[in-house]
Amino acid sequence: MLEKFHSLDEEKRTRIINAGLKEFGLNGYKNARTDNIVQEAGISKGLLFHYFGTKKKFFEFLLDYAIKISEELLEKINLDADVFVRLRENTLMKMELLKKNPDLFNFLITISEKDEEDIKRETKKKLAQFSQKAYEKMFSGLDLTKFKDDINPQQGIEIIIWTIEGISNKFMREYVKAQKVQDINHQIFLDQFEDYLAILKKALYK
Secondary structure, three states: OHHHHHOOOHHHHHHHHHHHHHHHHHHHHHHOOHHHHHHHHOOOHHHHHHHHOOHHHHHHHHHHHHHHHHHHHHHOOOOOOOHHHHHHHHHHHHHHHHHHOHHHHHHHHHHOOOOOHHHHHHHHHHHHHHHHHHHHHHOOOOOHHHEOOOOOHHHHHHHHHHHHHHHHHHHHHHHHHHOOHHHOOHHHHHHHHHHHHHHHHHHHEO
16 A cells, blocks of 8 residues: 555655644544544545555554654764764754654654553554664764763763753653744754753763
8 A cells, every 4th residue: 555655746745744744743643533634635535545544554654754754863963973962963953853844743742642552552662662773873882981080981871861851851842832833942942952961061071
């Protein structure tokens, strides 16, 4: 079935994908309505099921698509750089993607919180696998000699991760609350992010 979807022109594929991301992102899997998706995409319900078979299969396709986009971002990070440079690059790329495709971010946020149990279990499994892959890539091959002699490098990395996760979660809460990318002051977030990175670097590095 997916072969038929992939044979569509790019504009139509993008329209269907974005319609799905938007609906599932707003309502989660259980409450998402295919009527809203096809109306937004400008296609018939019959065509949607022709391409994907079921609502669940379409959801799974979108989850794989969102993870693939995230993996592509990860591939662009300069792994020769210091951990703080890597984190900064990763954050800037995420912010740029958020501006271009807010529905994708909203989809990832929502599906981890309000899905039926069988969907949520599979979703969390896939997201956990991606998170582990991202962690291994982001923190591989680091020059651990930059950490102060009295700091365990692994503990230092964990402190960095917890701090960045806290900042990111704060930003995501603001995003969910606003519901519109244009309502968020991205520069304030980036300035805060830079300040925290500077504090961490001063505290942990020689």
